[in-house]
Amino acid sequence: MVNSDMKMMKKNVPLVLFFLLIFHLNLAAQVRTLAKRYNPVFVQGNLPGIENIQIRDWCVFRFDAAAQTWQPVPFQFDEIDENGNFLQENDGTLDANDLLLFMPDDAGDRAPxxxxxxxxAAEQRFELLIFDRNNPDEKAWIYLYKNVAGYNNSPGYFRYLPALNEPAADTVQTRSYKLGHNLKGWTDFVSLSGNRRKNLIDRLKFHVNGGDGIAIKKTFLNEDSLNFVTDEFILRPVRSFQKVKTRIKLQVPPFPSIDKTDTFFFSFFPYSTEIRAGFSVDAGTKFLLVLLKLQNIRLSIDLNPALKNMRFYSxxxxxxxxxxxxxxxxxxPLPDTTQNNWVMASGEDGTILAFFNFPAVQGDRGKFIYYRDNLHGGTNEGTPETGDAVSYGDMGLWLNGEAIVPVENSLTLSFKIYYIDEKHKDAAFAEKLREEIEMPLTVEATLQSKPTDVTEEKQNVPVDFYLDEAYPNPFRPGREYLIFRFKVASEKRPAVLIICDIQGRTVRSFDVLSRQHKPGQTELFWDGRxxxxxxxxxxxxxxxxxVKSHFRAKKLLLIH
Incomplete structure (x- = not known):
């Protein structure tokens, strides 16, 4: 009899291996395959299925198929007006302009x-499928639930440290980087998570100069001339904001001076920051800019000479x-100034990668990548050096012209900088990230209802119950019986044993109470039908x- 069983086992080994392969292939179709990390997922409020939901009571979970567990993840709803501006106050409803944000790393597997x-408590949930249009096999899932009792907000990605005396000299820290500002509110410290104490940069630089016009001497403007005053830091889980004000004074005698104060937001993400500075330019300001003969605008990142084995790419x-x-x-010169151009320094100390778009201007002679690597300092556009007076891998954007003026009634400089604690990245890495920016992840929402098999009742539920491993597993229907062993604490509580397929469809269910006459361990036999x-x-x-809303779940493999 033993020899016969051994022969049968050997005969079925290839079959078992085949179905084990099918087991893993089927699971792979339902588990996370998304590789994207660095850019948050933005879900528009007008996405079919989630529009007009009341956002106050909702929370976001990921599902772990291997552990059969749910985990809350950091998320936020941003209220956006019709012009695309962030609003600090919201009306409680997810409108078409509003955004749901979470990080792709926090999406998980698909839940049955x-x-x-x-x-x-709610009878419905939203299943969000996140996938890459360029590679549809890369996908992940995340779930929106309403009114989950005992739910604790997952901690966000940010820590904000205000300065003791000066509101601008503050620090922002994320999982990937730590960033500090000087007393004028300008970035002069960046470290990565691998070494929080090592500063990678001298500072961010902003240089503007005008030529010799009619009765006008050469003028200069740089980051030391600007005084960024932090009006407020808005700490959020996935994207935080710094509301800043800056004052620019233009004076060209005998014409009236222009004294302007502009307000805008710096955005902070877990792996990046975004500077989007929009300066309003009316007819009078344009006239003064023509008189000033604005020749150069440069925004760049100057590195710390203490860095070693770093390479510059663009x-x-x-x-x-x-x-x-x-x-x-x-x-x-750049062959195409309409795309997201980039500069990158990467090496032993990590990676700094900046993307930028050139503003629409008139009177320019060219749009360039700015790069200067010279221990003796100096600048490419002829403005006085700032900071440590050393140009070490100084990289960014540069507009050059005779009399530069914006085409529209504003001058907007956009600069998104990634601070990534990964070493020795090359141009292919930057290009891949550029593609992710230009073609963000796609999201599809599905409204799902809780199945009626396990309707939740408004009573206290038992927690003293367990479910053992079924035996045998793998299981051969028609040749043997499968044994389920489980325990439910009270015979007065409705309990159901459910068997479902890989798509989550119930194929068989058993009323446990009809098979359990008193509390304790129960065995249930199933023939695979x-x-x-x-x-x-x-x-x-x-x-x-x-047992009511409590679950214990395990996997099972059927073979023939």
Whole structure:
């Protein structure tokens, strides 16, 4: 008899291996395959299915198929007006302009339709499928629930440290980087998570100069001339904001001076920051800019000379230069100024990658990548050096012209900088991230209802119950019986044992109370047939003991 069983086992080994392979393939279709990390997922409020929901009572969960558990994740709803501006106050409703934000890293596996978190009071949820249009096989899922009892907000990605005396000299810290401002509100400290104490930069630089006009001497404006005053820091879980004000004074005698104060937001994300500075320019300001003969606008990041083994890459420099303080020849002009151009420094100390778009202007002679690597300092556009007076891998954007004026009634500079604690990245890494910016992840929403098999009642539920591993597993329907062993604490509580397929569809269910005359361990035998008496096909299944809203679930493999 033993030899016969051994022969049968050997005969079925290839079959078992085949179905184990199918087991993993089926699971792979339902588990997270998304590789994107660095850019948040933005879900528009007009996405079919989630429009007009009341956002106050909602929370976001990810599902872990291997552990069969739910975990809350950081998220936020941003109220956006019709002009795309962030509003600090919201009306409580997800409008078409509003946004739901979360990080792609926080999306998880797909949950079976009848598997819900404990204490989920609502009868409906939203399943959000997140996928890459360029690679549809990369996907992940996230779930919106309403009124989950005992839910604790997952901690966000940010820590904000205001200065003791000066509101501008503050620090923002995320999982990836730590960023500090000087007393004028300008960035002069960046470290990465691998070494929080090592400063990677000298400072961000902003240089503007005008030429010699009629009775007008050459003028200069730089980051030391600007005084960014932090009006407020708005700490949020996924995207935080710094509301800043800056004052610019233009004076060209004998014409009346222009004294302007503009307000805008700096945005902070877990792996990046975004500077989007929009300066209003009316007819009088344009006239003064023409008189000033604005020749150069430069926004750049100057690195710390203490960095070692870093290389510089850019949109027009794919092979890279070693950053060593020795000047390198660079092809400055850009072949295409409409796309997201980029500059990057990467090496032993991590990666700094900046994307920027050039503003629409008139009177320019060219739009260039700015790069200067010279331990003796100096600038490419002829303005006085600032900061430590050393240009070490100083990289960014540069507009050059005779009399630069904006086409519209504003001058907007957009600069998104990634601070990533990964070493020795190349141009391919930057290009891949550029593609992610230009083609963000796609989201599809599906409204799901809780199955009636395990309707939740408004009573206290037992927690003293368990579900053992079924035996045998793998299981051969028609040849043997499968044994389920479980325990429910009270015979007065409704309990159901549910068997469902890989798509979450219930194929068989058993009323536990009808088989359990008193509390304690119970055995249930199953022949592998569905509710209609048909043998189920081979494949992956789940069996779940449901006691009100409490679940215990495990996997099962059927073979023939």
């Amino acid at each position: 339709p009848d598997f819900w978190p404990e204490n989920a 949109s027009n420099n794919r092979n890279g230069f070693l950053i060593d303080g020795i000047p390198d020849p660079l092809n400055y 569905d509710r209609n008496g048909n043998l189920l096909p081979a494949g992956v299944y789940f069996y779940r003991l449901a």
